[in-house]
Amino acid sequence: MTSSTTQQPAPEAPAINAAGGRVELRDLCKRYGNSQPPAVDHVDLDIEPGEFLTLLGPSGSGKTTTLNMIVGFAEPTSGAVRLNGRDITRTPPHKRNFGMVFQNYALFPHLTVAQNVAFPLRERKVPAAETARLVGEALELVDLAGMDDRRPHELSGGQQQRVALARAVVFSPSVLLLDEPLSALDRKLRQSLQREIKRLHDELGLTFVFVTHDQDEAMTLSDRIAIFDRGRIVALGTPADLYHRPTSRFVARFLGESTVFTGRRSAADVYEWLDRRWRVAAQAGEGDGQAVVVRPERLRVAADEASVPSGDNTADATVTDVSFYGTYHRIELAFGDGTVGCAVLPVGVPATVTPGTRVVAHWRPEDQVLVSE
Numbered sequence: 001m002t003s004s005t006t007q008q009p010a011p012e013a014p015a016i017n018a019a020g021g022r023v024e025l026r027d028l029c030k031r032y033g034n035s036q037p038p039a040v041d042h043v044d045l046d047i048e049p050g051e052f053l054t055l056l057g058p059s060g061s062g063k064t065t066t067l068n069m070i071v072g073f074a075e076p077t078s079g080a081v082r083l084n085g086r087d088i089t090r091t092p093p094h095k096r097n098f099g100m101v102f103q104n105y106a107l108f109p110h111l112t113v114a115q116n117v118a119f120p121l122r123e124r125k126v127p128a129a130e131t132a133r134l135v136g137e138a139l140e141l142v143d144l145a146g147m148d149d150r151r152p153h154e155l156s157g158g159q160q161q162r163v164a165l166a167r168a169v170v171f172s173p174s175v176l177l178l179d180e181p182l183s184a185l186d187r188k189l190r191q192s193l194q195r196e197i198k199r200l201h202d203e204l205g206l207t208f209v210f211v212t213h214d215q216d217e218a219m220t221l222s223d224r225i226a227i228f229d230r231g232r233i234v235a236l237g238t239p240a241d242l243y244h245r246p247t248s249r250f251v252a253r254f255l256g257e258s259t260v261f262t263g264r265r266s267a268a269d270v271y272e273w274l275d276r277r278w279r280v281a282a283q284a285g286e287g288d289g290q291a292v293v294v295r296p297e298r299l300r301v302a303a304d305e306a307s308v309p310s311g312d313n314t315a316d317a318t319v320t321d322v323s324f325y326g327t328y329h330r331i332e333l334a335f336g337d338g339t340v341g342c343a344v345l346p347v348g349v350p351a352t353v354t355p356g357t358r359v360v361a362h363w364r365p366e367d368q369v370l371v372s373e
């Protein structure tokens with residue numbers, strides 16, 4: 001409560017003052033029916049204050065169910081959700097002070113933009129003058145100043161989602177949860193709103209938990225990504241970590257492109273694949289060596305073995321496709337055991353190969369990662 005003697009904040013001080021909350025998930029499980037496998041299966045996760053954490057995974061892997069348990073729309077079968085160390089597992093959603101943005105915007109069609117954004121403040125009985133100031137600031141934050149009196153149907157999809165974002169942050173929540181917020185938008189609009197969401201995150205310092213099945217979106221936006229598979233978190237790390245040091249075949253395939261060879265690690269420093277004996281570098285990766293992953297920018301193609309730098313690992317391949325992407329060529333390769341792989345070459349490096357060309361694919365041992373199944 002503000003007493004009459006308390007000084008009002010200076011007019012330029014930001015009114016939306018979202019302190020990033022820490023969210024902890026402890027052994028969280030959700031089962032919808034006894035016969036089905038758990039939708040969320042023993043998930044442990046610490047989301048740091050102010051972090052941009054993305055839940056990424058294929059459809060049905062448990063991302064939305066996890067988000068719904070954080071916000072309070074779904075009750076865990078077992079386990080706990082904590083906010084800043086306090087157990088909120090049974091706290092109703094409206095008492096958690098979390099902002100939420102959905103794929104379908106969920107705006108009130110009969111209310112104006114300003115009324116939509118003011119809605120959570122009305123529920124919290126915030127006085128009119130403060131509401132006006134907060135709504136003004138929220139609309140400025142999402143670049144919609146001056147649109148106060150429009151109704152949702154007079155706005156584009158991207159603008160409607162900006163209103164939803166303004167409404168989700170206007171009451172200074174401690175966490176903002178976003179469930180596939182950009183999936184309904186076309187590619188160009190999606191990219192522009194991605195930048196907008198990242199800017200909003202950086203300006204507010206608010207904890208963001210973002211759900212997507214789009215790996216590019218996850219890579220560009222996130223501080224860390226939790227990769228889901230069948231209700232479990234199978235990898236957690238920064239985008240660069242997960243890209244360069246995938247721990248499993250699933251993670252390597254799900255995040256970015258790669259060539260995945262299946263052979264056998266026959267010694268600490270040897271991996272055998274068909275008739276090849278590849279060198280394994282000291283920092284081989286955390287997996288148990290069931291497969292070897294090479295990212296496309298690390299894979300090179302040469303006309304013959306004589307042109308390969310000494311020490312590189314090699315594999316014979318046939319070029320099956322060459323595509324031009326403006327800044328690079330993407331070369332698709334078929335290997336002897338049916339493995340399909342790819343390499344990218346920056347434009348400027350002449351792509352002299354054409355489909356049907358026999359080549360030798362090669363890479364440095366330190367550029368491959370050994371992963372588990």
Ligand code: ADP
Nearest residue numbers: 032039040057058059060061062063064065066
């Ligand atoms: P994702 O968000 O990764 O697509 P979900 O969390 O929506 O995954 O779903 C995980 C699993 O739980 C799926 O098998 C889905 O069919 C099931 N599921 C989700 N919501 C319900 C529900 N309300 N009732 C029954 N099963 C559900």
